[in-house]
Amino acid sequence: MVSQKENWTEIIESRRKFFSIEIKELLKYKDLIFLFVSRDFVAFYKQTIIGPFWYLLQPLLQTAVYSVMFGSMFDIDKETGVPSILFFLSGTVLWWYFSQSLIKTANTFTANAHIFGKVYFPRLTVPISILLSNLIGFTIQFLMFVGFYIYYVLTGKMDSTLAVGKLWMIPLLIVTMALLGLGLGLIISSLTTKYKDFKQFIGFGVQLLMFASPVIVPLSIVQNRFPAWTHPILEYNPMTGIIEGFRVIFFRQYTLDFYNIIYSCVLSVILFVIGLLIFNKTEQNFIDTV
Amino acid sequence: MSNDIAIKVEGLYKQYRLGTIGADTLKDDIKLGLAKLFGKNLNDLYKIDGNDRMVGESEYVWALENINFEVKKGEILGIIGKNGAGKSTLLKLLSKVTGPTKGQIKVNGRIASLLEVGTGFHPELTGRENIFLNGAILGMSKSEIKDKLDEIVGFSGIGKYLDTPVKRYSSGMKVRLGFAVAAHLEPEILIVDEVLAVGDAEFQKKCIGKMNDVSKNQGRTVLFVSHNMASVMELCDRGLLLKNGTVESIGEIKDIIPQYLNAFRAEKFTNNLSEVKNRFGSGTLKFHYFELLDENNNVIDSVLSGQNIKLKFHIKCDSEETLDNVHFSLKITEKNGNTLMHCSNSVTNGKEFVIEKGTTDFFITVHVSRNSFNTGVFPFHLFLSNLRTVYDEIEFAGEINVEGGNFYNSGKLPKPEVTPLLLDAKITLDDN
Numbered sequence: 001m002v003s004q005k006e007n008w009t010e011i012i013e014s015r016r017k018f019f020s021i022e023i024k025e026l027l028k029y030k031d032l033i034f035l036f037v038s039r040d041f042v043a044f045y046k047q048t049i050i051g052p053f054w055y056l057l058q059p060l061l062q063t064a065v066y067s068v069m070f071g072s073m074f075d076i077d078k079e080t081g082v083p084s085i086l087f088f089l090s091g092t093v094l095w096w097y098f099s100q101s102l103i104k105t106a107n108t109f110t111a112n113a114h115i116f117g118k119v120y121f122p123r124l125t126v127p128i129s130i131l132l133s134n135l136i137g138f139t140i141q142f143l144m145f146v147g148f149y150i151y152y153v154l155t156g157k158m159d160s161t162l163a164v165g166k167l168w169m170i171p172l173l174i175v176t177m178a179l180l181g182l183g184l185g186l187i188i189s190s191l192t193t194k195y196k197d198f199k200q201f202i203g204f205g206v207q208l209l210m211f212a213s214p215v216i217v218p219l220s221i222v223q224n225r226f227p228a229w230t231h232p233i234l235e236y237n238p239m240t241g242i243i244e245g246f247r248v249i250f251f252r253q254y255t256l257d258f259y260n261i262i263y264s265c266v267l268s269v270i271l272f273v274i275g276l277l278i279f280n281k282t283e284q285n286f287i288d289t290v
Numbered sequence: 291m292s293n294d295i296a297i298k299v300e301g302l303y304k305q306y307r308l309g310t311i312g313a314d315t316l317k318d319d320i321k322l323g324l325a326k327l328f329g330k331n332l333n334d335l336y337k338i339d340g341n342d343r344m345v346g347e348s349e350y351v352w353a354l355e356n357i358n359f360e361v362k363k364g365e366i367l368g369i370i371g372k373n374g375a376g377k378s379t380l381l382k383l384l385s386k387v388t389g390p391t392k393g394q395i396k397v398n399g400r401i402a403s404l405l406e407v408g409t410g411f412h413p414e415l416t417g418r419e420n421i422f423l424n425g426a427i428l429g430m431s432k433s434e435i436k437d438k439l440d441e442i443v444g445f446s447g448i449g450k451y452l453d454t455p456v457k458r459y460s461s462g463m464k465v466r467l468g469f470a471v472a473a474h475l476e477p478e479i480l481i482v483d484e485v486l487a488v489g490d491a492e493f494q495k496k497c498i499g500k501m502n503d504v505s506k507n508q509g510r511t512v513l514f515v516s517h518n519m520a521s522v523m524e525l526c527d528r529g530l531l532l533k534n535g536t537v538e539s540i541g542e543i544k545d546i547i548p549q550y551l552n553a554f555r556a557e558k559f560t561n562n563l564s565e566v567k568n569r570f571g572s573g574t575l576k577f578h579y580f581e582l583l584d585e586n587n588n589v590i591d592s593v594l595s596g597q598n599i600k601l602k603f604h605i606k607c608d609s610e611e612t613l614d615n616v617h618f619s620l621k622i623t624e625k626n627g628n629t630l631m632h633c634s635n636s637v638t639n640g641k642e643f644v645i646e647k648g649t650t651d652f653f654i655t656v657h658v659s660r661n662s663f664n665t666g667v668f669p670f671h672l673f674l675s676n677l678r679t680v681y682d683e684i685e686f687a688g689e690i691n692v693e694g695g696n697f698y699n700s701g702k703l704p705k706p707e708v709t710p711l712l713l714d715a716k717i718t719l720d721d722n
Contacts, residue, residue, distance in 0.1 A: 008298075012386060012395040032426035039412055039423055046414040046455070118406045119427055120386035284389035287382075288306060 025122050032121060036129030041136055055140045059092040066092070070216050074225075080218055081253040083158055089145050090250065091215035094243050097138040097174075098181045099206045104130045105185025106202045109193045109286050116287055123283040127186060131178050138174075149250060161252040169249055172265070177242050180268035186275030190282035194289050213239040218247075220255065238264040238271075294363050295398060296479050296511040297384070302357040302393035304379050305350055353379040354535045357393070363478075366505045366512045368526030368543055370519075370550045375532040377515045378483070381405060384513065385481050399478025399511070402428055406483070408468025413457035417448055417467060420456050424471045438474045445496070446470035466493055473500045479511045480504060498701065501525060519547055519594065520694040524701025548584075551592040551693060563672075564606070566684055575616070575674050575681035578604040578651065580688060594695030595663055595703060595712060601656040601690075605674070607649045613676060616643040618654055621671040622690070624710055630668070631711075642676075662712045664703055665694035 026033075045051040063085060070076070071084035080087065105127040109116065112126055152158040192198045212233045214222070222234050234240050241264030244256045354376045361367050371377050382388050384395060385403030410427045411420050421442055425435040435442075443452060446467045448459070456464060482501065498521060505512045505525075516522050522529070522543065529546030531538040539549055563577040584590050585598040593599050601620070607613075619634035633656070636642055645652065668690045674681040694703045697712050704712070 008396040008398055009400070010397045012383070012390065012397065014390045014392055029426070029429075031432040035423045035426045035432075039415060039419070042419075043412055043414045115410045115427065117382075117387055118409045119403065121427055121429065287388045 022122065026124060026128075029122055029125050033125050033129045033132065036125065037133040037136070040129065040133040044137075052140065055137045056144050059089060059096055059141055059144070062092045063088040066216055074217055074221055076218070079221055080251070081161075082247070082251045083152060086145075086148060086152060086158075086250075087218070087247070088216070089148060090247055091243055093138070093141040093145050094177065094246055095210055095213065095215045095239075096141060097134055098177050098239060098242075099210070100134050100137070101131055101178065101181030102185045102188075103202055103206055104134070105182055106188040106192065106198070108185070108189040109282070110189075110196075110199060113287065124279070127182055127189075127279075130185075131182055135174075135178070161250065163249050163252050166249045169245060169261070173242050173245050173261075176265050176268045177239075179272040180238055180242070180264070183268060183271030183273070183275035186279040187271070190275075190278045190286075193282055193286040209237075209239070212237055214243050218254075219244055219260075235260075238267045240264070295360050296363045296365070297361040297398070297513075298396040299357055299359050300394045300396070302354055302380075302383065302395065303352060303391045304354040304376075304383060304388075305391040306353050307350055352535055354383070354390075357537055359530060359537060359540055361511055361513065363398075363511055364505065364509045365528060366514060366526045368522040368529045368546075369513060369515045369532065370517075370522060370529055370546065371532035371538075374534075376535040377532055378405075379535075380532065381481055381483055381513070381515055397479065400429070401479045401481065402472075402475045402477035403481035404472045404483065405481070406468075407472055408464050411456050411464060411468065414455055416455055417452045417459070420467070421471055424468065425475075428472060428475055429477070430475060434476075442470045442474050445473060445500075462493075469493075469497060473497070473504075477510070479513070481513045483515045495702070498525065518694055519550075520696055520701055520703050523547060523696050547594075548590070551590060551594065561688070563603075563684065563687060566687065568686075569682060569684045571674070571680040571682040573682065574607070574609050574679070575613070575645070576606045576608070577672055577674070577682055577684060577687065578606045580604065582690065592691040592693050593661060593663065594693055595665070596660050596695045596697035599658050599661055601658070601670075603654045603656075603672070604651060605654060606651050607645060609645070609649075610647065612647040613645040614642070615676045616645055616681075617673075617675050617677075618643065619673040620656055621673070622668050623671065625667060625669060627669075634673075660714060661692075662697075662714055663690065663692040664710050664712055665692055665706045666710060667691050668710070 045054060048054060050057070066088040067084050071088070076082065076084040076087050104111075108123070108126050108130075116123065153160045188198050188202060192202075210216075214234060217226075219234055219240055223231055241256075241260035241262075244254070245261045245264070247254050248256045357376075357380065369377050369380065381403065382405070383390050385401065385405060387403075387405070408420075408424065410424055412423065415423065418439075421439065422432065422435050426432065443449065446463075446469070448463055448467055451459065451463065456467075459467070501512065501514070502525065504510050512525075514522065514525060526543045528541065529543040529550075530540045531546050531550050539546060561581060562579045564579065566577075581602045581604075582590050582593065583600040583602055585600070587600070590599070617634060617636055619632065619636075621629055622631045623629050635654075643654075669686045670688055670690060672682070672684045672687045674683070697703060697714075
């Protein structure tokens with residue numbers, strides 16, 4: 001046989017390279033990512049009366065409940081020097097983004113099995129679009145927090161305690177949080193294709209995790225008042241560095257070891273890479289087991 | 291030359307795991323993982339193939355085995371085979387929904403697959419929004435869809451409902467919208483799975499027309515999977531017949547379809563009538579077995595509408611005397627027993643048979659030219675008698691299995707629910 005120069009657009013094989021995230025292919029599907037984002041955002045409030053305001057109502061109500069129940073219990077105002085409303089609002093807003101991203105990406109394969117089983121497109125478009133559409137919700141909620149913050153300062157209920165020199169940390173923390181939610185979500189989504197146990201676990205797992213994060217109780221209070229065995233739970237939780245790091249930016253009087261933030265960043269990146277690898281290995285054949 | 295080949299499949303295998311995935315799966319996975327970790331000789335535990343998957347245990351099954359074929363550019367390949375032959379698996383591999391276990395598929399050009407229409411429609415979004423979403427899922431860019439929006443809307447015929455949420459659409463409208471989007475894809479290679487089986491007759495016609503247009507006029511490659519032999523014959527140039535996960539044959543579609551029809555053979559009920567218990571009569575003459583033949587006397591198992599066929603009955607005779615006035619009749623019914631047709635030698639020949647003394651067995655053949663059955667299964671009933679005695683009578687003696695053929699040379703047939711029989715007619719439009 002004469003050897004021919006064969007030009008194939010694509011070769012479909014059993015095993016892909018270990019790390020072959022096709023950035024080029026993802027970019028080709030960028031329109032799809034944005035359509036997914038707008039679908040998720042629009043479908044969220046279709047046929048509702050207050051529409052996007054639902055994004056505000058949820059953290060507001062949560063903050064109100066926490067303030068009434070835990071505000072005086074832990075003396076948040078006195079211990080941290082931060083008005084309890086602002087304290088809880090910052091916590092719930094950040095937690096909302098992380099937990100929503102985690103829960104939704106964790107369901108990537110199971111929730112989209114009917115589409116994935118019929119059409120091929122880069123599967124990573126789904127988790128990426130989840131991150132982006134949650135970012136819209138987070139931005140709305142974050143602006144609400146800023147509004148409250150300004151209101152407290154203008155009405156003299158609180159002196160401006162903004163650490164201007166640390167503002168650059170905001171994007172860093174948001175990216176870290178996104179990578180953390182995505183990384184964990186990708187790992188769990190891949191495991192869920194085989195073992196549905198993880199689907200059951202994720203719902204209350206995230207709830208439990210919230211109590212292991214400084215959403216309601218700041219790290220300092222845990223370290224001062226809670227039994228010693230509980231300290232490592234918060235200290236090793238990557239969300240601690242993110243949530244407390246955020247508060248440090250807005251409340252100068254707040255104290256936090258800078259090491260906590262670095263730890264969160266590094267761990268998030270590691271989890272993200274592991275998540276990508278597992279996801280990449282799973283996506284080709286998951287439809288056989290899901 | 292590789293340049294005019296659109297798809298080349300080489301040594302393709304796909305394995306599936308049988309049974310449920312649960313605690314046992316985890317146990318197996320851990321066992322396998324530990325064995326790998328400690329460098330045990332895996333062959334002692336399981337037989338491992340080149341792809342690190344356990345085989346040899348009965349819980350794994352090969353859905354596709356060693357598939358090799360090529361598709362040239364601009365060709366329409368019909369993929370046919372019985373349920374479970376591996377058609378859908380092959381399509382899934384070609385459209386990258388799932389990966390092969392072994393082997394390669396080499397592709398030249400952009401592939402779009404239509405395993406379902408309207409994939410990813412979101413009920414809360416409007417028709418317009420869903421056109422964009424569905425188009426993007428199928429691989430179109432936003433600007434491409436924008437350019438074709440008017441065409442898509444026109445083709446689907448949803449017009450004024452464009453800005454209504456899809457959840458308020460009828461199922462037919464959803465299908466039409468889905469197909470309209472898919473039909474305006476412009477891939478070099480299109481993979482289609484029986485989507486033509488949906489929608490009303492008028493829309494189906496539109497779809498076949500569109501597929502023809504795509505391949506014949508625009509020179510694209512189409513892979514088409516269907517059970518409907520009428521549309522396969524109409525659309526395809528070549529056929530690929532799958533059987534039990536392997537390629538049975540590949541070639542001109544007109545050669546492949548008869549093989550497909552015969553593939554049903556030997557798995558259906560017996561043609562042996564001698565052991566039928568549920569019969570009535572003296573047994574002087576007894577139906578022994580029957581054969582369904584095509585016009586060249588080849589045994590066939592299914593019939594195409596419009597084909598010339600023969601029903602041949604072998605009859606055993608147990609009589610010392612000459613039998614005259616032997617009456618034979620054949621009744622063909624629907625499954626519920628409603629008579630569709632009846633014929634007998636008294637009517638078709640005008641007289642009965644005479645069976646000479648000493649005959650031990652003989653044949654009766656019913657010659658049917660251009661059979662007018664629509665797709666379906668038609669039971670037949672047999673009767674042999676003379677003026678006084680019933681020799682043998684068998685109800686539901688056998689079935690004629692009819693696959694929709696190209697009866698009208700239009701590639702189309704009425705739905706079997708509409709009519710079990712076809713009128714051999716042409717319809718013309720005349721000025722006066």
